[in-house]
Amino acid sequence: MEKVKIAILGFGNVGTGVWKILLENKKEIMKRSNYEIEVTKILVKDINKKRDIAVAPGILTNNIDDIINDESIKIVVELIGGCSEAKDYMIRAMKSKKHIVTANKLAIANWSKELFKIADTENVLFYYEASVAGGIPIIREINESLTANRIEQIVGIINGTTNYILSKMTLDGSSFDEALKEAQDKGYAEADPTSDVDGYDAVYKLAIMSSLAFGTEVDHDCIYREGIRNISAVDIEYAKKFGYTIKLLAIAKEINNKLELRVHPTLIPSTHPMANVNDVYNSIMIKGNAVGELMLYGKGAGDLPTGSAVVGDIISILRNNIKPVDLTETSCTVEFKEVKKARENESEFYIRLDFKDKEGVLGDTANIFGENNVSIVSITQDVERGDHSSLAFITHKSEEKNIRNSLNKIIQLDSVNNVESIIRIESFN
Amino acid sequence: MEKVKIAILGFGNVGTGVWKILLENKKEIMKRSNYEIEVTKILVKDINKKRDIAVAPGILTNNIDDIINDESIKIVVELIGGCSEAKDYMIRAMKSKKHIVTANKLAIANWSKELFKIADTENVLFYYEASVAGGIPIIREINESLTANRIEQIVGIINGTTNYILSKMTLDGSSFDEALKEAQDKGYAEADPTSDVDGYDAVYKLAIMSSLAFGTEVDHDCIYREGIRNISAVDIEYAKKFGYTIKLLAIAKEINNKLELRVHPTLIPSTHPMANVNDVYNSIMIKGNAVGELMLYGKGAGDLPTGSAVVGDIISILRNNIKPVDLTETSCTVEFKEVKKARENESEFYIRLDFKDKEGVLGDTANIFGENNVSIVSITQDVERGDHSSLAFITHKSEEKNIRNSLNKIIQLDSVNNVESIIRIESFN
Numbered sequence: 001m002e003k004v005k006i007a008i009l010g011f012g013n014v015g016t017g018v019w020k021i022l023l024e025n026k027k028e029i030m031k032r033s034n035y036e037i038e039v040t041k042i043l044v045k046d047i048n049k050k051r052d053i054a055v056a057p058g059i060l061t062n063n064i065d066d067i068i069n070d071e072s073i074k075i076v077v078e079l080i081g082g083c084s085e086a087k088d089y090m091i092r093a094m095k096s097k098k099h100i101v102t103a104n105k106l107a108i109a110n111w112s113k114e115l116f117k118i119a120d121t122e123n124v125l126f127y128y129e130a131s132v133a134g135g136i137p138i139i140r141e142i143n144e145s146l147t148a149n150r151i152e153q154i155v156g157i158i159n160g161t162t163n164y165i166l167s168k169m170t171l172d173g174s175s176f177d178e179a180l181k182e183a184q185d186k187g188y189a190e191a192d193p194t195s196d197v198d199g200y201d202a203v204y205k206l207a208i209m210s211s212l213a214f215g216t217e218v219d220h221d222c223i224y225r226e227g228i229r230n231i232s233a234v235d236i237e238y239a240k241k242f243g244y245t246i247k248l249l250a251i252a253k254e255i256n257n258k259l260e261l262r263v264h265p266t267l268i269p270s271t272h273p274m275a276n277v278n279d280v281y282n283s284i285m286i287k288g289n290a291v292g293e294l295m296l297y298g299k300g301a302g303d304l305p306t307g308s309a310v311v312g313d314i315i316s317i318l319r320n321n322i323k324p325v326d327l328t329e330t331s332c333t334v335e336f337k338e339v340k341k342a343r344e345n346e347s348e349f350y351i352r353l354d355f356k357d358k359e360g361v362l363g364d365t366a367n368i369f370g371e372n373n374v375s376i377v378s379i380t381q382d383v384e385r386g387d388h389s390s391l392a393f394i395t396h397k398s399e400e401k402n403i404r405n406s407l408n409k410i411i412q413l414d415s416v417n418n419v420e421s422i423i424r425i426e427s428f429n
Numbered sequence: 430m431e432k433v434k435i436a437i438l439g440f441g442n443v444g445t446g447v448w449k450i451l452l453e454n455k456k457e458i459m460k461r462s463n464y465e466i467e468v469t470k471i472l473v474k475d476i477n478k479k480r481d482i483a484v485a486p487g488i489l490t491n492n493i494d495d496i497i498n499d500e501s502i503k504i505v506v507e508l509i510g511g512c513s514e515a516k517d518y519m520i521r522a523m524k525s526k527k528h529i530v531t532a533n534k535l536a537i538a539n540w541s542k543e544l545f546k547i548a549d550t551e552n553v554l555f556y557y558e559a560s561v562a563g564g565i566p567i568i569r570e571i572n573e574s575l576t577a578n579r580i581e582q583i584v585g586i587i588n589g590t591t592n593y594i595l596s597k598m599t600l601d602g603s604s605f606d607e608a609l610k611e612a613q614d615k616g617y618a619e620a621d622p623t624s625d626v627d628g629y630d631a632v633y634k635l636a637i638m639s640s641l642a643f644g645t646e647v648d649h650d651c652i653y654r655e656g657i658r659n660i661s662a663v664d665i666e667y668a669k670k671f672g673y674t675i676k677l678l679a680i681a682k683e684i685n686n687k688l689e690l691r692v693h694p695t696l697i698p699s700t701h702p703m704a705n706v707n708d709v710y711n712s713i714m715i716k717g718n719a720v721g722e723l724m725l726y727g728k729g730a731g732d733l734p735t736g737s738a739v740v741g742d743i744i745s746i747l748r749n750n751i752k753p754v755d756l757t758e759t760s761c762t763v764e765f766k767e768v769k770k771a772r773e774n775e776s777e778f779y780i781r782l783d784f785k786d787k788e789g790v791l792g793d794t795a796n797i798f799g800e801n802n803v804s805i806v807s808i809t810q811d812v813e814r815g816d817h818s819s820l821a822f823i824t825h826k827s828e829e830k831n832i833r834n835s836l837n838k839i840i841q842l843d844s845v846n847n848v849e850s851i852i853r854i855e856s857f858n
Contacts, residue, residue, distance in 0.1 A: 137574035145566035148740030290737035291564040297724035308719035311577030
């Protein structure tokens with residue numbers, strides 16, 4: 001059987017996962033790829049660092065030139081992550097006629113156009129299945145399985161850290177701070193959890209998926225973003241009463257040739273399969289005009305799940321699979337698609353008020369909502385908390401600007417202390 | 430743009446779905462395949478039959494030779510379904526150097542070896558994504574996305590009809606007969622529902638998936654099969670009390686190089702995402718040793734969902750995608766894998782007895798279970814029904830033969846009237 005030499009850049013969590021899979025599943029991988037894969041070089045910062053995994057001497061290097069200049073290396077697996085160094089290495093490798101596999105969502109979300117152009121010019125393959133949702137093969141799904149469809153929507157739980165936190169809050173009644181602490185203790189959240197908790201990570205992934213699905217270029221800066229720091233136990237309890245579960249969703253919809261792109265905490269019906277996606281699991285629902293709703297569920301991170309996607313890409317290259325569709329062109333032209341402003345987006349809403357005047361509040365708020373074309377589906381005041389009195393509303397589908405206009409007036413009412421929560425609802429219609 | 434001519438055999442539900450998708454998504458399909466697809470011939474039984482869809486004159490034919498002998502036709506899409514006629518047509522088409530796309534699970538489950546060999550000899554592509562689970566791209570998942578994994582388990586809801594019936598029984602409290610009637614009225618179940626309700630349809634699909642996943646040849650006759658006719662409202666109610674939902678599952682597990690293959694009603698934890706898979710939806714969970722649990726959810730039947738898989742296959746052929754892995758050989762050799770006898774399989778069990786002697790029954794049954802190495806997790810007697818008294822058990826994981834041996838003795842007890850239900854449990858561990 002023919003041998004193929006590959007190099008891995010970065011030997012952290014995912015890098016060691018790839019190493020383990022290549023070793024453990026060697027027999028299966030040989031059968032499926034028709035190659036024996038040999039990792040000849042691994043780029044690390046410190047070759048003398050103590051590691052759990054024993055690597056033969058001479059494989060570790062801290063000099064990228066050892067890899068770029070080695071003509072026997074055919075595939076470079078980039079697992080350094082989000083820095084411009086990673087981008088430079090990938091470009092240099094491609095210019096040395098090496099195929100690329102990467103798990104780097106930042107690189108794809110920011111520099112896909114440039115990277116794919118170079119791959120095209122150099123006639124090498126560039127695979128990035130692991131860049132979105134770890135072990136879930138969402139890129140192949142969009143690029144190869146659903147080609148018969150016009151994709152209408154993507155709705156996903158694509159950040160494991162926030163899903164762990166929200167699951168803890170929902171199932172165990174933890175507070176946000178307690179759940180975050182637990183996530184940090186388990187290694188699911190970083191010391192500075194901003195990227196996950198405030199939705200940035202999900203925004204990058206959504207930019208990649210929606211570019212592919214809608215055949216356009218999505219700038220991640222155009223995606224509306226709201227994190228989960230303000231979600232309280234009270235909202236989770238109210239949501240439950242209304243039949244909903246709170247999840248951080250990434251949502252992309254094409255409506256009349258305009259895109260709605262947003263990442264925010266969302267109430268979803270507790271009977272929807274996505275409501276039971278707990279802990280660090282990810283789940284993505286794609287709606288195509290032929291296939292209908294298709295949902296994927298799996299591990300969105302971790303050494304072996306992400307390694308599964310990386311090694312799958314290596315095998316695809318060895319099988320000389322089709323060239324993956326460019327992010328920016330499905331075959332010839334990128335269509336420009338306008339991204340709607342957040343205030344033009346439409347959702348149902350969950351709104352919770354803190355009030356002081358029981359007699360006045362209902363009539364006052366109902367009038368204001370009515371004047372602003374917001375119609376109410378249901379109201380409840382069941383959850384009592386000490387001296388606070390709160391009132392929760394579920395609205396029919398409304399434009400965000402109508403909600404904002406209503407709340408700007410409601411907050412000025414004498415009968416109302418505060419607008420405590422405004423959370424969108426996704427009903428999967 | 431280059432044109433490619435294709436023919437469709439059969440113009441029923443899926444055939445018209447394919448026609449609609451090719452028309453409706455023409456622009457997207459051209460972009461993604463780089464071809465303009467023209468359906469030049471459609472094989473039907475009666476060319477004069479009134480149809481909802483207007484087809485240009487000359488396209489419909491009742492003579493297969495019009496298609497086989499037309500050298501300009503490059504792809505034949507076989508949608509006649511489960512007869513040996515379909516097989517013969519596919520063989521003749523391949524011998525005339527035409528690529529094949531089929532949705533025919535019976536043909537794949539029965540004659541895959543022969544069909545793939547001919548495709549190989551004739552150097553044509555043979556795609557069959559639509560043969561299992563309609564719109565869910567499970568074949569590509571196994572063959573292309575999860576190649577880095579040793580697959581350990583496949584567990585799925587892969588028959589929409591039975592899932593509709595069980596959902597109705599669970600959510601609306603319908604009886605089996607009422608739910609079946611409703612399914613028939615809606616066109617989800619046939620006048621003779623045997624193939625769905627007794628599990629045959631699921632068995633064929635499981636044979637295809639497990640052959641691919643385990644790199645072996647699975648004879649569908651070796652799969653243990655049990656339908657849903659005996660599921661009662663009482664069992665659904667008890668299951669709910671224990672925290673479970675009843676689903677018809679297809680299960681394939683590789684344990685110590687032996688296969689466990691079975692299709693039967695199953696209690697699954699109500700907190701598992703699969704418990705919320707309702708109506709005619711399908712869902713398949715694959716467990717790989719790298720990726721962990723990966724689940725897919727979508728429409729397992731219907732004109733457009735199944736058409737989505739068929740047209741996706743056509744586009745894959747046009748993109749000259751990799752040749753799909755043979756059912757029977759992952760690359761070179763098929764491994765023989767022993768299929769375990771049903772009595773050697775292990776599960777947890779739900780067992781319900783009808784008893785007459787409240788004082789005696791608990792001690793009597795507990796002794797017998799104990800003697801046969803069956804240990805009990807919980808017992809309940811909560812659900813009362815008129816003059817009957819029933820007792821439900823949940824066991825720890827046990828070999829089936831121990832369960833059978835216990836029940837053979839329990840049924841002879843004076844304190845017991847009858848063993849009413851024996852349903853396996855799947856805990857997704």
